[in-house]
Amino acid sequence: MSQSPETPRPAPAAASQTPNRNQPEKELWICYPSLKATLPKLAGLAAVVVVAMVIIHFIIGSISGGNHSSGKEWFWLITIGVLVLAGAFARYLILYRSVQYRLTTQRIILNKGILTKVTHEVELEQYKDISVSQNLMERLVGCGDVLVTTGDPSSPTVRLDDVFDPVSRKETIRTAARDRKLALGLLLREDI
Numbered sequence: 001m002s003q004s005p006e007t008p009r010p011a012p013a014a015a016s017q018t019p020n021r022n023q024p025e026k027e028l029w030i031c032y033p034s035l036k037a038t039l040p041k042l043a044g045l046a047a048v049v050v051v052a053m054v055i056i057h058f059i060i061g062s063i064s065g066g067n068h069s070s071g072k073e074w075f076w077l078i079t080i081g082v083l084v085l086a087g088a089f090a091r092y093l094i095l096y097r098s099v100q101y102r103l104t105t106q107r108i109i110l111n112k113g114i115l116t117k118v119t120h121e122v123e124l125e126q127y128k129d130i131s132v133s134q135n136l137m138e139r140l141v142g143c144g145d146v147l148v149t150t151g152d153p154s155s156p157t158v159r160l161d162d163v164f165d166p167v168s169r170k171e172t173i174r175t176a177a178r179d180r181k182l183a184l185g186l187l188l189r190e191d192i
Helices: 012-017 035-063 071-097 136-141 166-184
Strands: 027-031 099-104 107-112 118-123 127-133 143-150 157-164
Touching: 027 157, 027 166, 035 071, 035 136, 035 157, 071 099, 099 157, 099 166, 107 157, 127 166, 136 143, 143 166, 157 166
Parallel strands: none
Antiparallel strands: 027 099, 099 107, 107 118, 127 143, 143 157
16 A cells, blocks of 8 residues: 555664664763873973972981981982872872763763772763863863763763863763653653
C-alpha cells in the first residue's frame, strides 16, 4: 500500500542523527590533571629556594665573621634546595595522579583519593553551562580548569582542575551533553 502525499515521513538524515535512547554507555575520554600545570608553581618555588639559599649563605657568612669561602656551605645549601624541590615535585605527582576525570556518553565521573577513593558522578542531562578558566601561566603551558554548572542539587558545579587543552575538553563535554539530552528527548528548541 502506498502512502498518500500528505503523510509526513521522517527525513533519513534526521533519523540517523538521533542517538538511540538505549545505547550502551561508552567512554569518550579519561584524563588526569596535567603535570604541565605544576611547572609555573615549581619554577616559583625554585626561585624562592635560590633566594633563600643566597640569604642563608650571607647570614652564615656574617655570623662566622665573613669567612665563608668554604664549599661545604654551598654543598649543604644546594642539597637542601634540591631536596625541597624534589619533595614538592613528588607531592604534586602524588596529588595529580590521585585524581581522574572520565567522560562517557552519559556521565562525568570524578575519582579522587590515594588510600581511600571517592567517586562523584554527574549525569550529562543535568548539564546547564560550562566555562574554562586559565591564568597567564596556565595559558602558556596549555592547561586550565573546566567548570561545569549542573542542575544536580548535590553538586551544582563540577570542577576539572589543571586539564590539558581545556577548550577541547569543554567542547567535548558540551557536545556529549547535547547528544545525551537529544537521546532522552530533553533538548528544548532554544537549546538547539
